[in-house]
Amino acid sequence: MPEALLRARELTKTFGGLAAVNKVSLELWQDRIHVVIGPNGAGKSTLTNLLSGDLPPSSGRIELAGQDITRASPEQISRQGLGRSYQKTNIFPSFSVWENIRLAAQSRAAQQPWNPLRWLASAQADPAVNERAEAALELAGLDGRRHAIAGAASHGEQRQLEVAMTLATEPRVLLLDEPLAGMGTAEAERMVELLLRIKPRHAMMVVEHDIDAIFTLADHLTVMVNGTVIASGEPAAIRADRGVQAAYLGEDH
Amino acid sequence: MTAHASSLEALPTGLKAALAVGLAALSLFPFVGSDFYQQMVVRMMILAIFAMSLDLLQGVTGLVSLGHAAYFGIAGYALAFFTPPGEPVSLWWTLPAAMGLAGAAALVIGFFVVRTRGIYFIMVTLAFAQMVFYLVFDNKALGGSDGLYINFRPDAGVFDLENKRVFYYFTLVCMLGVFVFLRRLLWSPFGRALAGIRVNEHRMRAVGYGSFGYKLAAFTLAGALAGLAGYLWGAQSGFVNPELMGFHQSAHVIMMVILGGMGNFAGAIVGAFAFEIMLDVFKDLPAIGGFETGKHWQLWMGLFIVAVICFAPRGLLGLAQRLGARPGAPDA
Amino acid sequence: MERGTTPVAGPSPFHGVPWHGLLRGLLTRRFGNTRFSSQRPRPVDLANFLIQLLNSVQYGLLLFMLAAGLTLIFGIMGVVNLAHGSFYMLGAYLAYALSAQLGSFTAAIVVGTGLSVVFGLALERLLFRHFYQREHLDQVLLTFGLIYIFEESRSLLWGDDVHGVPVPPLLTGSLPLTDTLSYPVYRLFMMAICVALAVGLYLLIGKTRLGMKIRAGAFNRDMTESLGINIKLIHALVFAIGVALATVAGMIAAPVSSVYPNMGASVLIMCFVVVTIGGIGSVRGALIAALLVGLVDTFGKVLLPQVSSMGVYMLMAAVLLWKPEGLFKS
Numbered sequence: 060m061p062e063a064l065l066r067a068r069e070l071t072k073t074f075g076g077l078a079a080v081n082k083v084s085l086e087l088w089q090d091r092i093h094v095v096i097g098p099n100g101a102g103k104s105t106l107t108n109l110l111s112g113d114l115p116p117s118s119g120r121i122e123l124a125g126q127d128i129t130r131a132s133p134e135q136i137s138r139q140g141l142g143r144s145y146q147k148t149n150i151f152p153s154f155s156v157w158e159n160i161r162l163a164a165q166s167r168a169a170q171q172p173w174n175p176l177r178w179l180a181s182a183q184a185d186p187a188v189n190e191r192a193e194a195a196l197e198l199a200g201l202d203g204r205r206h207a208i209a210g211a212a213s214h215g216e217q218r219q220l221e222v223a224m225t226l227a228t229e230p231r232v233l234l235l236d237e238p239l240a241g242m243g244t245a246e247a248e249r250m251v252e253l254l255l256r257i258k259p260r261h262a263m264m265v266v267e268h269d270i271d272a273i274f275t276l277a278d279h280l281t282v283m284v285n286g287t288v289i290a291s292g293e294p295a296a297i298r299a300d301r302g303v304q305a306a307y308l309g310e311d312h
Numbered sequence: 313m314t315a316h317a318s319s320l321e322a323l324p325t326g327l328k329a330a331l332a333v334g335l336a337a338l339s340l341f342p343f344v345g346s347d348f349y350q351q352m353v354v355r356m357m358i359l360a361i362f363a364m365s366l367d368l369l370q371g372v373t374g375l376v377s378l379g380h381a382a383y384f385g386i387a388g389y390a391l392a393f394f395t396p397p398g399e400p401v402s403l404w405w406t407l408p409a410a411m412g413l414a415g416a417a418a419l420v421i422g423f424f425v426v427r428t429r430g431i432y433f434i435m436v437t438l439a440f441a442q443m444v445f446y447l448v449f450d451n452k453a454l455g456g457s458d459g460l461y462i463n464f465r466p467d468a469g470v471f472d473l474e475n476k477r478v479f480y481y482f483t484l485v486c487m488l489g490v491f492v493f494l495r496r497l498l499w500s501p502f503g504r505a506l507a508g509i510r511v512n513e514h515r516m517r518a519v520g521y522g523s524f525g526y527k528l529a530a531f532t533l534a535g536a537l538a539g540l541a542g543y544l545w546g547a548q549s550g551f552v553n554p555e556l557m558g559f560h561q562s563a564h565v566i567m568m569v570i571l572g573g574m575g576n577f578a579g580a581i582v583g584a585f586a587f588e589i590m591l592d593v594f595k596d597l598p599a600i601g602g603f604e605t606g607k608h609w610q611l612w613m614g615l616f617i618v619a620v621i622c623f624a625p626r627g628l629l630g631l632a633q634r635l636g637a638r639p640g641a642p643d644a
Numbered sequence: 645m646e647r648g649t650t651p652v653a654g655p656s657p658f659h660g661v662p663w664h665g666l667l668r669g670l671l672t673r674r675f676g677n678t679r680f681s682s683q684r685p686r687p688v689d690l691a692n693f694l695i696q697l698l699n700s701v702q703y704g705l706l707l708f709m710l711a712a713g714l715t716l717i718f719g720i721m722g723v724v725n726l727a728h729g730s731f732y733m734l735g736a737y738l739a740y741a742l743s744a745q746l747g748s749f750t751a752a753i754v755v756g757t758g759l760s761v762v763f764g765l766a767l768e769r770l771l772f773r774h775f776y777q778r779e780h781l782d783q784v785l786l787t788f789g790l791i792y793i794f795e796e797s798r799s800l801l802w803g804d805d806v807h808g809v810p811v812p813p814l815l816t817g818s819l820p821l822t823d824t825l826s827y828p829v830y831r832l833f834m835m836a837i838c839v840a841l842a843v844g845l846y847l848l849i850g851k852t853r854l855g856m857k858i859r860a861g862a863f864n865r866d867m868t869e870s871l872g873i874n875i876k877l878i879h880a881l882v883f884a885i886g887v888a889l890a891t892v893a894g895m896i897a898a899p900v901s902s903v904y905p906n907m908g909a910s911v912l913i914m915c916f917v918v919v920t921i922g923g924i925g926s927v928r929g930a931l932i933a934a935l936l937v938g939l940v941d942t943f944g945k946v947l948l949p950q951v952s953s954m955g956v957y958m959l960m961a962a963v964l965l966w967k968p969e970g971l972f973k974s
Contacts, residue, residue, distance in 0.1 A: 113518070137518060137519055142519070149512065151511045151512050152511070153511055154507075162504055162519075163519045170521065173529050178503070179500055182503070224519065228519050370781070428964065429968075431724050432968070434780060438913065439913065440957065440961075446954065447951075447953075450950070450951075566784065567785060570785055608796050610795055613789075614790065614794075615793060617785060617786075617788065617792070618789040618790065620785075621789065
């Protein structure tokens with residue numbers, strides 16, 4: 060059994076007296092999709108923020124491929140191979156779709172802000188960066204929309220772009236926060252298909268609300284309520300669990 | 313900071329044509345303009361360099377500095393200290409040295425300042441610039457409030473900067489050089505990263521860019537380029553005083569960049585020229601029946617600034633774009 | 645720790661430090677008279693020290709009045725206002741013009757305060773209100789333009805000469821501190837006014853319904869509006885209070901600092917330094933920072949005049965290294 064690519068141990072985040080995330084542990088494995096569900100306010104987004112470095116945990120430990128990233132900054136975590144997408148679309152609205160992805164892909168090139176050669180080279184002329192960007196563009200199915208200004212694209216396209224940008228950084232671990240949010244049926248199907256396509260090469264955590272998507276995608280399911288994990292395991296087992304039904308799934312018929 | 317600027321990042325053809333015409337006009341001007349106006353245009357070109365350096369910081373990276381004049385002044389003072397009272401000093405080491413000093417000051421101050429955000433950044437850049445101002449103002453050894461004289465223009469060896477026309481063309485070449493360099497930079501990986509930081513710094517960090525390093529590099533480079541302008545100013549006017557690093561100078565250059573239109577460097581040049589022209593127009597207003605209109609130029613300037621902010625926040629180029637009604641932006 | 649009982653848990657924090665001896669020495673000994681006297685360049689005696697201390701507190705409190713207005717306006721409406729120093733300048737000129745007209749300094753202050761509130765309300769309604777949602781850059785330029793307008797208006801109304809404002813007769817005396825030195829009553833009066841206003845501000849914001857609404861508005865504008873609270877009125881009031889504080893500061897400072905063009909500029913910078921150190925939006929931070937700045941500036945000028953003006957900026961740099969968002973993040 061290979062090592063877990065991401066391992067979180069007893070992660071806790073308190074604001075004032077309130078524990079938004081309370082002693083949450085989870086593991087992410089390659090070729091496995093770990094879906095996290097829970098009602099609003101359950102702490103899912105906070106958990107994602109803790110894992111991506113956007114928020115420092117109050118206590119607990121996070122390891123990425125064996126390296127401790129508990130106190131690391133978002134950029135350090137990204138460079139070590141963790142990519143995340145946002146629930147609220149977080150793109151570069153005034154740039155084109157292509158430039159959004161290309162800029163994300165450029166992050167993997169040598170970062171030398173003080174190197175004058177990097178001030179004079181042409182950004183569009185880097186073959187490695189372009190290759191990564193093209194791959195991500197294609198995967199996300201945005202090939203035909205590369206010249207569109209991101210801010211003017213449709214909501215579904217923006218959500219695809221959101222994921223494409225994350226993929227362009229070639230992460231090993233992916234945290235996807237509600238990738239299907241606000242999508243119509245056809246778009247949601249495309250997104251699920253995309254996630255399944257990239258699954259073999261990544262360890263993925265997906266936060267979602269859509270029941271069908273959840274059971275299509277999940278190899279492992281974690282249910283959070285009020286910051287705590289109330290159940291975690293095989294989707295079929297979770298579905299049958301009375302406690303979970305009462306707390307969450309029950310309300311969702 | 314938002315993307316006020318980006319739709320003009322790629323210069324539309326009309327603007328390119330206008331710039332070419334402008335360059336031709338500037339090149340021919342010394343043959344038609346009087347000495348007085350030549351000096352005025354040299355000043356404007358120097359300020360255009362100053363404005364472009366701020367545009368890198370403000371228009372491209374989105375950092376609003378209220379203390380950019382500090383680096384302008386430091387380079388001017390550097391020339392004053394390098395130049396002995398009785399003879400000129402060589403251009404070829406003093407210019408890079410002055411720019412280096414200005415850049416070094418920007419690096420040190422930037423180290424403190426770039427870790428702050430938004431309104432804090434504005435306030436601390438102002439505060440540090442004031443610190444430099446008072447350092448010079450309060451110390452007789454540095455010239456104090458009276459300033460320092462630069463008795464000889466730098467010696468370039470192969471050409472004579474004391475000749476006004478030569479100095480004019482030297483300044484024109486510098487301005488052109490800075491423009492070409494910055495345009496190139498805008499489309500480089502570094503420049504794209506800076507633009508990304510302006511539009512969405514959070515996402516830039518999330519995809520792995522160390523935004524602090526980029527911002528600090530931009531701050532330092534902008535400081536060094538402001539130093540080029542300050543050096544030329546000192547060389548041209550032969551005199552430096554603390555006002556060169558003052559709050560008003562910093563605010564004026566911000567105004568120039570906004571007036572022209574931010575983020576593409578062409579706007580900075582347009583803005584610098586337009587601002588200086590407006591200033592001269594206001595100062596030279598004829599008296600209207602006993603009321604010394606020109607003496608109260610600050611009032612007209614203030615009203616003008618308020619009017620621009622209220623009605624043309626994207627500056628002259630933005631206005632021209634709106635009037636020309638260009639459909640859509642070229643691919644970034 | 646209860647008095648008279650033996651502490652059970654560990655040594656007290658004062659253990660080992662001869663506090664009583666230090667205090668006694670501080671109060672009775674002349675600073676110059678120690679075994680290190682020969683090394684000191686200048687003996688600083690206690691009375692001089694007290695005077696400088698009082699001066700620094702007075703300056704600090706005045707700065708606080710300005711900084712409180714600036715930090716409130718920024719913290720609650722998100723507007724950066726470079727023209728804040730101009731209100732101080734206008735206050736000083738108002739004090740000069742009104743006390744000449746009305747013959748009484750007190751009347752001048754009362755009328756001046758009223759005028760400044762009206763002015764603040766008008767300025768907010770006509771101009772600032774439309775800039776709350778604008779970029780800071782636009783606000784910076786707008787208020788810089790206003791500085792020019794205010795300076796020139798002042799020049800047109802009252803000219804460019806330097807003026808003195810006489811201290812009201814009731815407050816002209818001096819309070820003796822030691823047999824040789826005394827402290828001007830007027831400066832104590834200034835401090836009293838500042839303290840009164842500070843207390844008033846604290847009570848207003850912390851203890852009244854209006855204050856609660858102000859704090860709610862800062863915290864969550866939309867929610868506050870949907871609760872039926874007139875957020876526009878709140879903003880107008882906060883702005884007017886800020887303007888009034890700055891103007892009154894100028895008015896009461898006028899007899900001490902005299903009235904001259906551009907007096908707003910230097911005080912504006914200090915104000916910004918105070919707000920930066922204290923933390924934007926924090927009135928408590930503004931108070932502590934203002935007093936710190938007052939201390940560093942006043943003692944800096946006395947002890948190291950060559951680099952005195954740098955001292956405050958060094959302080960700011962140090963604070964920023966430690967806490968990039970100021971001492972008290974709001």
